[in-house]
Amino acid sequence: MKNATLHIEIHISIRALTMFFLKTWRASAFGVYGYLNFTRNGFLEHSKKFQPEDMQMRIEGKNCIVTGANSGIGFATAEGLASRGATVYLVCRNKERGEAALSKIQSSTGNQNVHLEICNLSSISEIKSFASRFSSKDVPVHVLVNNAGVLEQKRVTTSEGFELNFAVNVLGNFATTELMLPLLEKAAPDARVITISSGGMYTAPLTNDLQMSSDGNFDGLEQYARNKRVQVALTEKWADMYKNKGIGFYSMHPGWAETPGVAKSLPGFNKRSFICCPFPHYKCTAGFREISELVKRVQTQLYGWLYSLKRSWYLVVSTLIGLKHLNT
Numbered sequence: 001m002k003n004a005t006l007h008i009e010i011h012i013s014i015r016a017l018t019m020f021f022l023k024t025w026r027a028s029a030f031g032v033y034g035y036l037n038f039t040r041n042g043f044l045e046h047s048k049k050f051q052p053e054d055m056q057m058r059i060e061g062k063n064c065i066v067t068g069a070n071s072g073i074g075f076a077t078a079e080g081l082a083s084r085g086a087t088v089y090l091v092c093r094n095k096e097r098g099e100a101a102l103s104k105i106q107s108s109t110g111n112q113n114v115h116l117e118i119c120n121l122s123s124i125s126e127i128k129s130f131a132s133r134f135s136s137k138d139v140p141v142h143v144l145v146n147n148a149g150v151l152e153q154k155r156v157t158t159s160e161g162f163e164l165n166f167a168v169n170v171l172g173n174f175a176t177t178e179l180m181l182p183l184l185e186k187a188a189p190d191a192r193v194i195t196i197s198s199g200g201m202y203t204a205p206l207t208n209d210l211q212m213s214s215d216g217n218f219d220g221l222e223q224y225a226r227n228k229r230v231q232v233a234l235t236e237k238w239a240d241m242y243k244n245k246g247i248g249f250y251s252m253h254p255g256w257a258e259t260p261g262v263a264k265s266l267p268g269f270n271k272r273s274f275i276c277c278p279f280p281h282y283k284c285t286a287g288f289r290e291i292s293e294l295v296k297r298v299q300t301q302l303y304g305w306l307y308s309l310k311r312s313w314y315l316v317v318s319t320l321i322g323l324k325h326l327n328t
């Protein structure tokens with residue numbers, strides 16, 4: 001338009017720009033790192049270091065608690081522990097889903113020492129009553145797996161007034177661990193607390209705005225990342241406090257696993273993650289078995305080469321951009 005003047009006012013604070021840059025950088029670096037380490041390829045590569053004797057270890061007589069055990073990683077963990085002979089307590093929020101998981105695990109492992117405890121881990125009062133019920137059994141707890149977790153995209157407040165992601169991932173985790181400490185102490189020096197955090201924590205720094213309440217714009221993914229970062233920070237504190245008391249504290253990232261939780265909270269990510277594993281699952285019938293095995297071997301070899309190639313490239317890039325800063 002003739003003589004038209006376009007006035008654009010841009011108000012960008014240096015702080016906002018820096019935050020945006022840092023966020024983008026963290027997300028990209030995490031994406032590259034995750035692609036190499038958290039996909040099926042990464043798992044196959046890392047699993048070469050697993051020791052067969054560790055994988056077959058029997059743990060009869062050990063009492064293990066797994067939270068969020070009716071689904072995904074929690075279910076697999078509980079089933080794995082039960083198959084190695086442990087006494088397992090499944091802590092689940094929903095009675096029907098918990099009972100279904102209980103009977104599946106009992107029948108797949110043949111282990112009848114698997115029990116169900118109902119507790120909504122977003123509620124401190126429910127956690128307290130679970131802990132007091134459980135403590136009356138007076139059994140040592142050898143392993144506590146803090147697995148239950150949630151990624152709620154909208155800001156939901158629990159009946160006790162806490163933001164939901166924070167309530168389950170941080171507060172629930174914290175309260176369960178603290179209230180189980182006397183029973184964990186009974187199992188010392190053989191007690192462990194394992195918290196399932198997430199590599200997603202690399203996308204957010206540690207913050208004291210625990211319930212993401214100060215900025216008005218709630219971002220569920222960011223809140224989840226912050227929560228997972230807090231879990232690791234708490235684990236480090238506990239590890240330090242209990243290092244001479246026979247309780248080991250560990251946090252871990254399970255890799256990118258296809259679970260009901262991921263399908264619900266991150267459906268886009270769930271579909272995209274297949275790009276990292278472009279080869280289809282094998283559902284071979286007897287006639288195709290041999291040829292399929294051959295193809296599988298070739299693919300594994302190719303994966304190995306590609307993996308080494310990607311890894312060298314990643315090492316060069318990460319050295320250049322100082323990726324180790326993701327740890328802060």
Ligand SMILES: NC(=O)c1ccc[n+]([C@@H]2O[C@H](COP(=O)([O-])OP(=O)(O)OC[C@H]3O[C@@H](n4cnc5c(N)ncnc54)[C@H](O)[C@@H]3O)[C@@H](O)[C@H]2O)c1
Pocket residue numbers: 067068069070071072073074091092093119120121122123146147148149150168196197198199200253254255256257258259260261262
């Ligand atoms: N799947 C992945 O790729 C992935 C990656 C990194 C970390 N994780 C972590 O692994 C853990 C398990 O996740 P998943 O992928 O198996 O998801 P999932 O949704 O299949 O399992 C989560 C479990 O937590 C339980 N849970 C949620 N809120 C609860 C509450 N208020 N009270 C009691 N139980 C509750 C659910 O019922 C479910 O059993 C989570 O802590 C998650 O953050 C998963």
